[in-house]
Structures are given as C-alpha cells and as structure tokens.
Amino acid sequence: MDLRYTDEQVAFRGEVRAWLEANVPQKALPSFDTAEGFEAHREWERTLAQGNWGMVTWPEAFGGRGCDLLEWLIFEEEYYRAGAPLRVNQNGIFLLGPTLMEYGTEAQKARFIPAMAKGDEIWAQGWSEPNAGSDMAAIRCRAVRDGDDFVISGQKIWSTRAVYADWVFGLFRTDPDSERHHGLSKILVPLDAQGITVRPIPQLNGLPGFAEIFFDEVRVPAFNLLGGEGEGWRIAMATAGFERGLMLRSPARFQQAAKRLVELYRSRSNEVLDPTIEDAVLRCYMDAEAYALSTYQTASLLCAGGSIGPEASCNKIFWSELDLLIHETAMKLLGARAEIEPQTVQEFADLGTWLDGFMFAQSGPIYAGTNEIQRNIIAERMLGMPRK
Amino acid sequence: MDFTFTEDQQMFAEAARSVLTAEVTADRIRDRWSTPSGLDLPLLHQMQELGLPRMLVPESLGGLGLGQADFIMMAQTCGYVACPEPIAEQVMVTAPLLVDVLDRGLGHGAVQTALDALQGGALVATGHPINPFINFAEQAEWFLLGHGEGLYLLPASEVTMKPCKSVDPSRRIAEVSFEASDAHCLAKGESGAALWRSTLNRGALGTAAQLVGLAQAMIDQSVKYTTDREQFGKAVGANQAVKHLLADVAVQIEYAKPVIYRAAYTAAISPGRADFAVSHAKVAAARAALLATRHCIQAHGAMGYTWECDLQIWVKRAWALAREWGDEGFHKNRIHEWLLRPNALLGPDLTFGRGSITDTVAA
Numbered sequence: 239m240d241l242r243y244t245d246e247q248v249a250f251r252g253e254v255r256a257w258l259e260a261n262v263p264q265k266a267l268p269s270f271d272t273a274e275g276f277e278a279h280r281e282w283e284r285t286l287a288q289g290n291w292g293m294v295t296w297p298e299a300f301g302g303r304g305c306d307l308l309e310w311l312i313f314e315e316e317y318y319r320a321g322a323p324l325r326v327n328q329n330g331i332f333l334l335g336p337t338l339m340e341y342g343t344e345a346q347k348a349r350f351i352p353a354m355a356k357g358d359e360i361w362a363q364g365w366s367e368p369n370a371g372s373d374m375a376a377i378r379c380r381a382v383r384d385g386d387d388f389v390i391s392g393q394k395i396w397s398t399r400a401v402y403a404d405w406v407f408g409l410f411r412t413d414p415d416s417e418r419h420h421g422l423s424k425i426l427v428p429l430d431a432q433g434i435t436v437r438p439i440p441q442l443n444g445l446p447g448f449a450e451i452f453f454d455e456v457r458v459p460a461f462n463l464l465g466g467e468g469e470g471w472r473i474a475m476a477t478a479g480f481e482r483g484l485m486l487r488s489p490a491r492f493q494q495a496a497k498r499l500v501e502l503y504r505s506r507s508n509e510v511l512d513p514t515i516e517d518a519v520l521r522c523y524m525d526a527e528a529y530a531l532s533t534y535q536t537a538s539l540l541c542a543g544g545s546i547g548p549e550a551s552c553n554k555i556f557w558s559e560l561d562l563l564i565h566e567t568a569m570k571l572l573g574a575r576a577e578i579e580p581q582t583v584q585e586f587a588d589l590g591t592w593l594d595g596f597m598f599a600q601s602g603p604i605y606a607g608t609n610e611i612q613r614n615i616i617a618e619r620m621l622g623m624p625r626k
Numbered sequence: 627m628d629f630t631f632t633e634d635q636q637m638f639a640e641a642a643r644s645v646l647t648a649e650v651t652a653d654r655i656r657d658r659w660s661t662p663s664g665l666d667l668p669l670l671h672q673m674q675e676l677g678l679p680r681m682l683v684p685e686s687l688g689g690l691g692l693g694q695a696d697f698i699m700m701a702q703t704c705g706y707v708a709c710p711e712p713i714a715e716q717v718m719v720t721a722p723l724l725v726d727v728l729d730r731g732l733g734h735g736a737v738q739t740a741l742d743a744l745q746g747g748a749l750v751a752t753g754h755p756i757n758p759f760i761n762f763a764e765q766a767e768w769f770l771l772g773h774g775e776g777l778y779l780l781p782a783s784e785v786t787m788k789p790c791k792s793v794d795p796s797r798r799i800a801e802v803s804f805e806a807s808d809a810h811c812l813a814k815g816e817s818g819a820a821l822w823r824s825t826l827n828r829g830a831l832g833t834a835a836q837l838v839g840l841a842q843a844m845i846d847q848s849v850k851y852t853t854d855r856e857q858f859g860k861a862v863g864a865n866q867a868v869k870h871l872l873a874d875v876a877v878q879i880e881y882a883k884p885v886i887y888r889a890a891y892t893a894a895i896s897p898g899r900a901d902f903a904v905s906h907a908k909v910a911a912a913r914a915a916l917l918a919t920r921h922c923i924q925a926h927g928a929m930g931y932t933w934e935c936d937l938q939i940w941v942k943r944a945w946a947l948a949r950e951w952g953d954e955g956f957h958k959n960r961i962h963e964w965l966l967r968p969n970a971l972l973g974p975d976l977t978f979g980r981g982s983i984t985d986t987v988a989a
Binding site for chain 1: 632880883887909962975
C-alpha cells in the first residue's frame, strides 16, 4: 500500500490541468437535452478529441492515450475540478466503449471507437422495453436474421440521449423460441435507419432526456452484432458491471459537488439553519471521499490483475443516495428560494444549478438498475441469501 | 499509488484469522463471563507466540518493526470474532505509545520494563483521558494514565480501581484513579499533549477496524439465520424486506473499509493529516456497526432479543466500541473543524493531499 502519486502521475495531472484550463468553455453550455446544447456538447467532444482526451484509457490508435485506470481517475478529478461540460457521449465512451474493447472484432473497433472518440457518433442506450424494465430478461424486441442482415421489430423505452443521438446499442431477441436471458443478442443500430421512429419523452425538468424508439422492420448488417449471437445477456451484464462498478459515475463528480456544498454551507452559516444540516454536510463530504477511496482501491486491484465482484452493486446505491443527500442538503440551505428555476445572471449567481442537480438526483436510484434490484443482487450474490 | 495490501500483509492477516476464528468461539466467550479474570490466558499466550504484541515495535527494541497498516486487517478480525481480550489495543495503541516515549528519550527505566512485559504477553493498560474507564484494568500489570496533558506510567500496585458493569458481559471495565506525582511522569505540556493526540488516533483507528469486523460478523450470522429459518413455507431470508435490511449494512461496511485503510496508512505516514482520516474512519465504522446491530436484531426476530442468541455478543460489543476512543460527537466535530478551516484543501484532486498525503493545508 502506497497512497502517494508517482512523479509520472503528478506530471500527468499537471498536463491534464493545463489543457483543461486552456480549453474548457468559460460559459456553461446549454443542457445537452436541447438541440442547441446537444450540438454544443458534440463540439466539446471534438475539442477533447483534438487533444486526445476523449477517453484516455483507450489505445492511442483509437484516439486515446493508453492510460491505466488510476490515470483515468486523475483525469476525471481534474475534469470535474475544472467544471468541464458533462459528457454527452457517456453511453458510448463509458458503457459501449469498454464492451467493444472486450468483445468487439478488430474491424468493429476500427469502425466504431474512433468515431465515438471524436464525437462524430453519439450513442443512446436501448435496454428497457414497456414490459421489460427491472425485469430486463423479459425483452421481446425481435431481431430476425435474414442473410447478411438482421431485421428488427419492436419497441424500446427510456432510451437516454436517443432524441438527438446518432446510434443506439441494445439487447434484442434473436432466437424467437428463446425465453428469459437466453437467445438475446447485442446489436448496434443507426438511429437514422429506415423504419425507426423516435418519440421524445420529457423528463422531470421538461427536457427530452430520453425517448421511446419504435423499430418497424429495421434492417442492419450482421456486422453490427457485438459478440456472438445469443451472447447478449452475458455481454450486457459486463456492460452493467462497468456501469455500476466503476465508470458511469466517477467519484470526482460527487467530490466536486460536496466541495461546493461545503462552500454553500459556509456562505449561509450566519443564517438560521435546520440543525441537521451540519451533520448532512459532513456526511456528504465524507461519503464522497469514501466513494473515491473505494474506487482507488478497485482501480488498484484491477491494475494488479484482479477483478470486480458482486460488491460492485454497492457502488450504485452508495453514490445515488449520496447524490440525493448532497442536493437535498443544498435545497435546505437555499430555503424557500430553492423553488426558483434561475433565469437571470443574478439568479444563477445566487442559486447556482442546485435545483437542476436536485431534480436529476431523483433519477439516480432508478436508472442503471433500481436500487431495490441492486439490494437484491447484494443480498443474493454477495451475501448468499436465498433467491426463493 | 497502490491501494492494495501486499502478499505479506495478507498472509499475516490470514494466519491470525485462522487462529482467532478457531480459538475464539461464542461458547468460549460465554465461558469467560463466569470466570474471575474474564480473560482466556492460553489465547493471550498463543497471540504472544505469534508475535502479535511485538508487531508494531521497532526491531531495535525487540519487535517486528511493522506499521499500523500491517495490523489493520487483524484488528478487523478481532472484531469479527468478538475477541474479548484487548489484543488490538495492546498492539495498536499501548505498544506504539511506549515506543514513542522511548523514541523521544522521555521517562525512566520503567518504560522499557513495561514494554518488555507487554511483548512478553502481559497486559499494559492505556487510560486515555477521553475514555472514562479502562477495559480489563484489574488484569493489567502496568498503566499509562493521563492527568491534564501529562502522561504517567504506574505499576498496578499504585492505582485505585472502581469496577463498573458493562452492557457487554465480555468487557471488564473499571474507573482508574491515581496520584499524579513527578516520580511517575513521562511527559507534560506540549509533549504530553502530542503523545496523547497520536494515541487517540491509534485507539480510534483500532476501534473502527473492530467495528467493521463486528458488523460483518453480524451480517454473516443473520444470513445464516434467515436462510435456515422458515415461515410461510420458505426461508425468511428470501423476502426482499429482509434482504434489503442486510444489504443496507453491507453497503455501509463496503464503504467504511477503504476509509479505515486510508486512515491506517495516514496515521503511520502523516500524523498531521491523520485527525481527519481517523475521525472519518471512526464515524463510518460506527455508523455501519450500529446499523448492523439494529438490522441484525430485526432479522433474527424474537430470537434476536434473547440472551440465548449469540448475536448479543457482537451487538453489545458494537454498542460499547462505537463510543470508545471518541464518540460520534467528538469525531464529527473534528471533521467539522477540518472542513471549515479557511485554508482547507478540499475537492476531487485532493483526496490524498497535494500530490502526496503528507500535505494538509495550503502553503
């Protein structure tokens, strides 16, 4: 155990910091769930790619820097410290990317990764269906093999970023006689393909952050099958592992929010406050650090050749509840004014983006597998409690 | 940057674990409740033979020259088996305090005598002013005691003890008083305060590690109980409501552990930053363990509220240790103070200080 950064890691941090200071937009971009904001964020992805910062863990040939996970953590820390824009392509770079690296053919990697790194292709995800939410093995959306193509028919829902994205990856039933988690395959589909209808679904904040996707005999080449036919469930679990286990929400995001919460608390300390606030502020800061420490531990383990176990399901519960507590506490600190959706420069200066974050935090315990499902996984796979 | 334990650390921890899990069983813990000393002397002897009391003593003083991080998993195991003997405290707190005193050239010949006694398996008690009583005081041969900022070393014959009854039948606590005379004084003023401050951090750290061990053991017992016990024709533990009680505790344990390991590392390498790291560890571990007491009693149903059910051994230890070496209020106030310093280094890039863990505040 040695909790000091190496000289190389310190130098890497310096390089990241200098680049971000020179390149992060001065003015916050509009939400990526608007047409204008989406394109602004795509531009930012292109800027990142020009510096080879799109996804530092990827090989240089794919637009990355061949960094290890500890360097990725350092990059993320600097990224959130700098207040850089949220990653509009997070479905691609954090979820599909690692899966492509593990299960994709060389031709698939060459086709999809550089375009993802450059922001030319932004990804949506297509897991859930109207009757397959938490029970994802109930997927019915069909992909029928027809020569060199698959023909897809059915419906997906809650597809994050699908309104403006270019591609969707998802799980489809390729064996019509199969049941549950058998006979599913992971297929990549361009959202401009003939037969696709995307219907936006406004989220709690009124913006179309997700959508329904209808597939009416959509034809895609078999090249777009990721991994073997019928292997979809196993591959999806690997993606879910990345999502819950490490990459979806890097600790820096919460550490930066917790730091801002401490600053907000300091600025309100002369007011009459709910006496429980002090405790909540401390807890937020501690828990954000605990999440960071746990992630460093996991990253060290993976760097040393270890692997992530079912304890990864603890992550999602921990950070989603932390995010709620951070934002609930900020709402308490803002008092009655917390209700205001800032419109003017002055209102933004006074109230920040806490309300927006508070609304988004409500979704944390739901997406990427509800926290109730995560608790079942912890109880059954980590603790070994009976399934039935 | 490497946040993993070395193979040596894991092997040593495993060796201690196999001995402790074999030797410290619930039945034998209950046996201790009706003996005069409450101690399992053969166990203490075995631990001494394994070299435990000498682990954190430098080689120049006859020890093994290891650090807090080398022992931290063993402290967890002491909690996991609910070991009544104050092994973690002897190794992590008392021995390093005696070593600190010798390092600074303080005190008198008795310090070496007390350290030798400790390395030979005798109990040397540390009465930090933050704790109102001492566990197994009546069984100790030597006492390190506080008066103001002063640090005193006395043989058992020179102190007065007033036993109290702990909620935990495995603990034998007593208030200890003494005459603070220069003859027994090792350090005063600044130097005494500094010794007591690092002692408090070591005590809180050892307690934190035991608390997560206790919590893990309570979970394991509850998983077994709710798997075996059937109602409505199925295992009680197949119900989501019961699963989620235990999953909630598992999450808290999972996120207390790396905090404790960071604190163990920091306490050894950078005492200046240790206050925050250790207080964080103690708060997180106490939260996990106290949640475990409630949820695991609940998972056991009426059995959980009986004297017969072994769960009480772990529950009561957690109740006691959660407040020893600084309660929640003490540690949260230290964290509060640290966070609100005008020059506090906060933010995602500063988890380990500025480049290295040894920096605390901006220059």
